[in-house]
Amino acid sequence: MSLSLNQWTTRRWSVAEAVGGCVRHGLGVIGLWRQNVAEQGLAESVKLVRDAGLRVSSLCRGGFLTAGGLPGDEGRRAFAEALDDNRRAIDEAAELEAACLVMVVGGLPGVQPGEPLAAGASRDLAGARERVAEALAELAPYAGERGVKLALEPLHPIYCPDRAVLSTLGQALDLALAHPEEQVGVVVDTFHVWWDPRVFDDIARAGRRIASYQVCDYLHPLPEDVLLGRGMMGDGVIDFKPITRAVLDAGYTGDVEVEIFNADIWAADPDEVVATMKARYEDVVVARR
Template identity: 70%
Template sequence: MNRLSLNQWTTRHWSVPEAVAGCRRHGIEAIGLWREPVAEHGLAATVKLVRDAGLRVSSLCRGGFFTGSTWLDDNRAAVDEAAELGAACLVLVVGGLPGVVPGEALGARVSRDLAGARSQVAQALDALVPHAEERNVRLALEPLHPMYAADRAVLSTLGQALDLAEPYPSERVGVVVDTFHVWWDPEVERQIARAGDRIASYQVCDQLMPLPADVLLGRAMMGDGVIDVAPLTRAVTAAGYAGDIEVEIFNAGVWGADPDEVLATMKRRYATHVVPALG
């Protein structure tokens, strides 16, 4: 249980101080932070709060969206924030097709060049890695389920993410294994083994069925959906990953529940669905 981490988005309506206090009440030793609430509370104040609470920062989410036009300054800032927080990694959601904005209707300037968008991601990563090296920050490429390829991530498989990461040292560019995004892939266990020490973050949750109208909110607490978390956990463990394990859930019902009840349920489900597979 000492590896369990609360990804802040699971209790989305909690501020940084509330999430930190919740972790302490429930004996959770790590937290995955998001940049927006950190900015709201203040970076320096968040650094002090987390350190005084004795929590590890398992990740900072997120950088990326490299297929837009203003990505560089924001990603350098994200690297700097991750360095100040001592985050184990900066999660990169790489962005969708140029011109496609999440949640907005398609405009006239949408690109349908998927290969070109993936090339942009590779070029952006090459530009960002030196700054990450200077700040000793590990970048973590997160492949997203293919249903998000147009608007959020043109990386859809762990294999694609590893192909992008391989030119760089594993301590500088790794990958995120998120059960929601990779469970469907028939190659996933082979790619997890291939990833080895490039696994920078392991995130767990389940997938609802049927999916809601907003598929972004299709995550669920472990055991409430269709994902068998145990084989993925065993594969990640066999690959050598020994870091924190985040529970990250985007779900309107979870967000509307009492956050303390959410954390209590999260701990029970983690004990049932994750811990036995850790060996």
């Protein structure tokens, strides 16, 4: 496995700066975010990555597929817009030759991330998950034609209302199995799955469906904004090495991406963050046999 810098860990860096940082620190792999790629320009981002001799471990993110559960024309329009945006994301991932497009599938229809619950918000969790399955049926063949693997990312249950109605690796895997392996896989993100009593069984069941392995720690106590509760490996409660061993034993041969949402880390010197990330990867994450 190779260590990859997910661009969000050094959020202040543009694509050009993150590529330069990877080169300085001897990293051969980078995970990119769509908004940063758009700011840099897709063609320029592709050139920067290729000229530096880097690979793209993932493009984040596609998804947010559940708004089709809104009533009437609003739902139909939202579903069509989500499909169009995800097709654009797939095209971008293909241009970048990304190993996968990470899919954060979306929360309950009408529930907005970080905002108070609106009067018309849906409580139909089963229906929201059905919308995800319907969208995948449309998007998976499109992705397959372009050589892009969709990687379903289950999120910790605290994010179920507004970001991802897939809360366990098992749920994500059950959806993925309806499609060819080269079209749809799953993400194992330690922050989101460490708590799950079935995680080791589901990692084994996923096997080569594991499209991405992402690591960061789960801080305790969580900050007021729980989205920023990710920490540098070793600063929280996760025991990484058994998870890493399980991912390896399942046959995963891809990259290990460090993806951290944390205000203090974002405010720090990005070069110092990357240096710490490399050291913690070796000391905390890697499962030495």
